[in-house]
Amino acid sequence: MLDNEKTRAGRNRTITLNDSERIKYSARLITLTEKTKPEEILNHTINQDLFQAIDYLPDEFVDLLFVDPPYNLTKSFNGKTFSQMNHSQYTDWLDAWFSRIVRILKPNATVYICGDWRSSHSIFEVASKHLSILNRITWEREKGRGALANWKNASEDIWHCTKSGEYKFYVDRVKIKRKVIAPYRTEEGDPKDWHDDSDGKFRLTHPSNLWTDLTVPFWSMPENTDHPTQKPEKLLAKIILASSDENDVVFDPFSGAGTTSVVAKKLNRRYVGIEIDETYCCLTEKRLEMAEAEPSIQGYSEGVFWERNTLREQGKSTKTKG
Template sequence: MDGDKMTKSARNKTIDFDLAHAPAGVLAQIKTAADDLTTMEKVKDQSINGDSFAILPQLPDRVADLALVDPPYNLNKQYDGLHFKRLTDNDYQAYTQRWIDAIKPKLKPNASLYVFADWQTSIALAPVLGKNFIIKNRITWQREKGRGAKTNWKNGMEDIWFLTMNSKDYTFNVDQVKQRRQVVAPYRENGQAKDWQETRAGRFRDTMPSNFWDDISIPYWSMPENTGHPTQKPEKLLAKTILACSNPGDLVLDPFAGAGSSLVTAKKLGRHFIGIEQSKLYVAWGIYRLMRANDDRSIQGYTDGVFWGRNTGALQRANRK
């Protein structure tokens, strides 16, 4: 299955096969611009290899309940031999407006979007987003990993912009995205637990979600979801956006799908999806992950209908016993 498998540690679960060693059935599932993409029956639950600016106009309009948009950050970066070169702020804003113009007709009138960025990219991104959508919030994801710097603070954060098409008509399932935290000083009222619960694993409180996400690690080599993609988003992070702003049976659109994390997470959570990605290799990795999701719907860090903090695997297992 994997040309590099023999050289890896047994604990290394990274998906990074090349196209010549793609698992059986993967390549046959890849859609392209040459296929008929004009109806929902043809594009629902499909991963499409191609340029989003060419593919999006072919898709039917007003089909997506939620869009997850992870465009190239305004940095010099290489993705499977494809280069994105840092632009001036004005040029990056023009690039952003271009993908917005392509994706907007595909969204339902009550759709939501999440747009990912680093802090520098956000400076140019925010004014363009505000002209085209309702900005509901800016989420800070503490991803921790980042290169240390001797003359500046280490960059361990990313921005996630929460946007809607309509200021009042949109989906937000607050009870689906609560975080379970351990109670250090349990408070009682009239002898009864107040706002916390006793479980097999200890005392916990399910807290309301905030716009600071400190419970999500980036994928790493021992996680089954990990791939060779250089900027892969965690399934746990995407699960928060999907659960909050869509319902079972809704459709999630990702025009920069990378290694398919958003599509896999949507499938695991009972949503439909459409993904577009320029790299055929990344599409193949994503389809392989989608195939594995037929048998494994688990999302690391999300169990019992709540999100758990980092390094709480033992507590989660104890709570399920």
């Protein structure tokens, strides 16, 4: 069944494609058949198998690499199935393309690699061969079914790596605005390390490697698509703001429905995405077009990230440069 043939609730805001849009956006996609220069692929979506495109990418042109590969489980992506492997096979599969992609990184590049509890061990093995690992971020993925004979799986990992000891990290761009539970005051009666404004009592806090302020896209969110493992725009905004500057190049080799490219565009970065599925590539192009009219990122405004379920987090944010 095509996206536009599905029966959806009236309040469903999932981004879909009709036949004319598929034709329109597919014309914007590119494939690589020879070695390219950065200017030939920047701000484009490459509709191709990564293994076919990887050797045609330019050397040392990427400032920030965000990798969200298929996790080591059997999963269907618009009719294409990735099958679970044993640990050694999955590790070999990761290294088969990662070892070839390191050359596209600038000397001071930063890399973030997504995984879950099954795949994180393999990711650590492969990443530590080629990069310096700085940290492992764990984020709460509140979606998911309960389990009767096990703990509910409600978290994923993101490995923070760098190519060298020189890299970008801007902590002031990714502070979180949290509600104050115990609003202590000075002897003079002034707020101590918190602010009392029209939105309530809040404190700006430094970001940690435990993220609990994210909402996985669902049917009533304007960023939602039918991609089964879509990452939140807010998650990418944290990473892009923390580890890149405006006009830097952000690259995603498994771009899915294009969240990385879309957020990079909203934050004035250049982008390149590779995705094997044409439908997801077309959704990427539609979302990129939509971003021109609506550049906001839910949960990010006034230069800070708002914790989940605050009124500002739930509402429509206005774009603020990092």
